Amino acid sequence: MDLDVARRFAARWQDDWNSHDLDRILAHHHDDVSFSSPMITRLTGDPAGTVHGKAALRAYWAAGLEKIPDLRFEVIDVRAGVDSLVIDHRNQIGGRLSEVLTFRDGLVVTGFGAYGETAAD
Template sequence: MDLAFARKFAAEWQDDWNSHDLERVLTHYHEDVTFSSPMIARFTGDASGTVRGKDALRAYWARGLELIPDLEFEVMDVRAGVDTLVIDYRNQIGGRVYEVLTFRDGLVSAGLGAYGETLAR
């Protein structure tokens, strides 16, 4: 992982999400992806806050797009690790969120969303 890859990925990620085309977003994720977020618990009622597999991730994100039809992301910063990148972005209500994505074979194999004050909204 290098910063050039991380920046390119984050720009595509932002454009994909802002298109609201869920299949376009999901092209970046492994079939066996694991994703955790406090929003999963909020939207699905699953207290674990984790989904496993692309189909479960698709269902969670589809629900999110139903509940937030004006969803829009603006990437503020990107950080690169060994096999992980962090996207710092602002959402449609102005909240800052961090998306931490771990890659395997060029696709996201695990991710998590981390929220601050905007989680309470």
């Protein structure tokens, strides 16, 4: 993936998340997407920390937006891989996070969130 393409995606990603519009956010994802995050475990209690499919991802993110109605992201840095990108960002309370997204046919097919020492919620 070209770094300019990754940066444009990250800018849209930030705008879409900050809109809290799940249709906009999910428009970039395959129907068979798989996403993992420590927040999935915290929110759902499922120790696997992974959701499979767009419907499950929608349900998880809807619950997250309900729990954190002031959620906001600010992109700090973007890195590009062959068919993937990393978005380093900060949330509304200053927590630092990274999201790694892998693409197939121009849509996100897998992703995972990674958290550092700063609280993420």
